[in-house]
Amino acid sequence: MPAPHRMTATQLLAAYRDKSLSPLDYAESLIAHIERWEPHLNALYAYRPEAFLAAARASSERWARSEPRGALDGVPVTLKELIATRGLPVPGGTGLGEQPKASEDAPPAARLAEDHALLVAKTTCPDYGMLSSGLSSFHGLTRNPWNLACNTGGSSSGAGAAAAAGYGPLHLGTDIGGSIRLPAAWCGVVGFKPTLGRIPIDPYYVGRCAGPMTRSVDDAALMMTSLARTDRRDAMRLPPESIDWTDLRLELKGLRLGVMLEAGCGLPLEAPLRQAVESAAQHLEAAGATLVSLAPVLTREMLDGLDRFWRARQWSELEALTPAQRERVLPAIIAWAEDGARLSGVEAVRGFQQTLNMRRATEAVFEQVDAVISPTTPNVSFPADWVSPTNDPLRPFEHIAYTLPWNMGEQPAISLNAGFSGEGMPLGVQLIGPRFADHLVLKLAKALEERLDVAPRWPSLP
Template sequence: MSLMDWSATRLLAGYRQGRLSPTEYVDTLIPHIERWEPHINALYEFDDKTLRRDAEAATRRWQRGEPAGPLEGVPVTLKELIAIKGRVIPQGTVVTDLVPAAEDAPPTARLREDSAMIMARTTCPDFGMLSSGVSSFHGTTRNPWRLINNPGGSSSGAGAAGAARLGPLHVGTDIGGSVRLPAAWCGLVGFKPTLGRIPIDPWYPGRCAGPMTGCVEDAALLMASLARTDRRDATRLPPSDIDWQALDVDVRGLRLGVMLDAGCGMAVESPILEAVESAAALFERAGAELVPMVPVMTRQMLDGLDNFWRARQWKALSGLQAAQRERVFPLITQWAARGAELSAVDAVAGFEQSLAMQRATATAFDGVDAIISPTTPNIAFPADYGHPSNDPEHPFEHLGFTLPWNMGEQPAISLNGGFSRDGLPLGVQIIAPRFADRLALQLAYRLESELGPVTRWPQPPA
């Protein structure tokens, strides 16, 4: 296995045992990044000089047996929407005023406290409002598995960076699937925790930060850092003493719901259905009881929230001059324009569909302990598309399996369930009840243990 394929968990073990130093790892990582980046455009503000300096300092502390924190010497990236003090936040768009952030966002602060090496930020689309890697500010981010494909979004750079093995730990944000969707299309583990489990600023209904990693153990490792309280997030959960690394679970007697139909939107491609059914069968052989599930989403819910988000986005765009609006990625303005035509009643009715999702998702767990489903309905889509449909009038047809759990606030994790005949990743999603974040990780870990983690990652073009 290439050093670039090592997990953060394995790196830390190597540092502890003296078999590897942060400097040695970074000396291999930097040229690897330089080979990949011209092809995938995943990173923003990559600073190799600071990374080398931080790695040298971490190496000295490990040699003294005095690591400064549990992530000492491990590189990590942050989606550019997550503030770093003194750095601008472009929001993926050329129309943003580039004002340096006054303070670190909560995830940034927690990673600094634990001595992770923040080596870069990752790209995202305009305003984080596309499930895609296209951006008027960053350009086009591509999927390492196949460069003509999109990595998904809006945590597009994190997805591409993870698949290209540009370090083991990446942090994205998710309001409708923006961690789990690129994780699925890029073969990663992407975890959206219970709302408030990882404090975020600015906070918003359904908005979470979450790990994007190559394996479940690394997602749990990041949760131990990120899931500490911060008063800036009004939705934060009380401090907890969850042992995130306790991942073993006995599934005998668990009732596992199997949801193969999103209820609306794009039809699920058959290789994805087969991957989910195979994953469910593994749990059944281990002693779980499978329970067929009806969808939680409806067309009314999806269209209603679409209207509300159009109105919300038009509010942001309406503050720009016409010439500025023309510089935003066109699919955004085409989609949001109808927000100007919606009445206040239309917008409120749309927002109320998020409450309908909350009711439906809570009820879904009345007879099951967890749910398994596809993450995405489709295997891949072109790199220059703004959404899998690329249709500004129907942009959210791929969100049926991910969006409801943001509005319902349940923890949901995507992991790789296998590959298509063309060698592209297939995402499987596991959802647990609110606050049962560790159960979601445990079930994902059990499934990953059965299937095996991804061991053959894409290689940079020659």
Template sequence: MSSSVPISPSQPLLHLWSAVELTQAFADGQLSPVEATQAVLAQIERCEPRLHALYALDAEAALAQARASEARWLRGQPLCPAGLDPRLSLDGVPLTLKENIATRGTPMPLGCAASELRPAEEDAPPAARLRETGAVLLAKTTMPDYGMLSSGLSSFHPLTRNPWDLSKNPGGSSAGAAAAAAAGYGPLHVGTDIGGSLRLPAGWCGIFSLKPSLGRIPIKPAYAGRVAGPMTRSVDDAARLMAHLSRPDWRDASSLPQQSIDWQDLKRDLRGLRLGLLLDAGWGTPASAEVSAVVQEAARRFEQAGARVEPLAPFCSRAMIDGLDKFWRMRSWLDFRALPPERQARVLPYIRAWVEGAADLAADELFQGYSQMQALREAAVAACQPFDYVLSPVSPEPAFAAEWASPLNDPARPFEHIAFTLAYNMSEQPAASINAGYSAQGLPIGLQIIGRRFDDLGVLQLCAEFERLRGPQRPWPVDLVVLGG
């Protein structure tokens, strides 16, 4: 194969090809993994000086992986783990991993200049599973300090921007992954989420992401609410990633047992499904009129396809959120307090201001705060139980200023924008973000689709049906601009 291999005239932008399209072209001998990787690296070279989505990019290593994959495809022996349908192969497909997903030999700064840069000793479970597929790891993606912001602002990385409008924020904490997906840095990206860190940047960057049920994708370290998940430009690609990421790994003691799930089965009859519609989270920043209108239009499309849509009343209280805030602050304060003063000074000032709020918390306040996590879990499960699925906004407003740490940019009110996403981390339910429309300024607006615990495939199926109901989207922002600039 050579660089003269013709590219389909219907999709001349090779760096925007899906994983499904790439592997089919590899199998047919119409395209080489080397060409696919070269096309993505060229797009990175064009955009990365302004986007700043990547960390630890290694073009030579990526090309070496692509050449090895090319040889396997030429032999008719692409990698695909035992037990998986060979059609699910990801051999030779370019991908990125969020910076906090350990890859052997690469330091993990966790987005923070206070971190000590030590090479990781082993691959975390998501990295290990994807290495086994023969996929081409291009780079890690950026995140804010300790993953504690819904922002591309970091004390370690350059400011990550939103490819739809460089003056806007991509969100976070999976900031670089969302920006990279939207800008055409290959089809497959993996991020993490503990309160909205997959879904918020996905919504603000117009891509698709699934926060799976807790334990569906093994991860290390594992703790309450934390999951890894796919970030892609299509539901089909995310489903293919799930087939690999959900394979077992004993290192995650909270991971679910191996299940036989047909991740390729993305068809769903919508007739008769009962869908809840949540437009008021009960706390936090209210959804703007523009966001509400886009979500309501999505609900109407489901109704037209035969689903029943009913309003869902708010189920979260301010006491739940304030309690959880206290617990999270204390956890981060203990980590911050353990740093020597010279390293404390390198932490982003917004984060320092937030964690210092826990310095004087009493033990009873901390315990009461921890107990609110269970209260939030029970409230979310009870509210969703009458419905097959729930629809809501992902975030209350479109993307905000690139330089801000959060939509309010106020460490005293850090969580107001995660009112629609946070509950489902605590309840361990699957929840996805899928683009549903655009603001008057052309910024994406995400729709969240939530399922009952363990119904990850059902959420993917509903999202795949919405892709069909939604119809064609606007072209991806491969040429970066500042709107109005």
């Protein structure tokens, strides 16, 4: 049996069934592991080991009677702090305002609780979830376990770090422009952004999704069995659908796979990532897929237009703060958003129109192909204390050109680790499918994961 913190959720459940390990045994081991790592990472918020142990003890009693309740009984999980859990405030990376305690679990938290997953902690995020960085005015700096001098990305920064460091097998992030897939890529884990509405979420918004962050595709699929159940609090949810998420068999012969190496704008693609995508595509071609070269879907006009709209939207939140509160927000957020106060309503509306232009462009891709492979990020790594890969608050989105379009187009997309750079940093590859083809994307990711056969390798304590 591997060390407990290296076990997948599927391995854990098998160990619980044959009684070679109990949830309480695992919880005690995991707490010791977290206590060794967490001073270096700062990935957790509202970490309550006593409550976690009590829940693990109750789960162990159920398993001892061979009466588990729910598909995830006894399996540890973390939730991004933006996902409300009853009895805890939602600081939004800033801790500003009244900070009332949530009166109920948000839909993803409720689904995991119904299946008796054990909440270890919430995970950190940057201010308002609007940076792809581990930097937060409330939580402090979250670091990448592969190299503490490197950034996790964001905004699911704590989830990416926790998954890579082995803080349990299951983690939940949110994604509106890449906030699951970017930290998944930089932290070397699997990050799945489903079709908009596949996982109900509250509050819901254009492009905003919740999704699994795990160490394997199998565990991401296992999470979907819980997370994809319906909830009327999300008015943008998809109709309920019966899907056997854990069946990941796929025949690749005849599959048309688009290869999109250029983003269309933003930062240039670094050579190790180009090589990783090309190699991954060749693995799938050898298994029967047909490769089709694709032009980028994003344009400078699209990215800049959405940037203007998001500045105006962010300023509407900052404007509600007192001057004293505003001073506590990260300066990079203020510097970026304050231009939103000067935009006219017409300019903001024109910016929002670019979301529809992205939707049209991304949907057209699937007239040519069944799925797409691309880099997740243009760069391999960047310093831990930077607010983005450019570290320029006026150019904050130059790194999201591979991920953003699929949020606005609502297509499912997954990032998984395809290897390591010469410096030992993970190289993320992204797979995208048409709207509603979430199961296909997971199957394709499983096929690629198996064929890449990246040797098991996880960060070591510094």
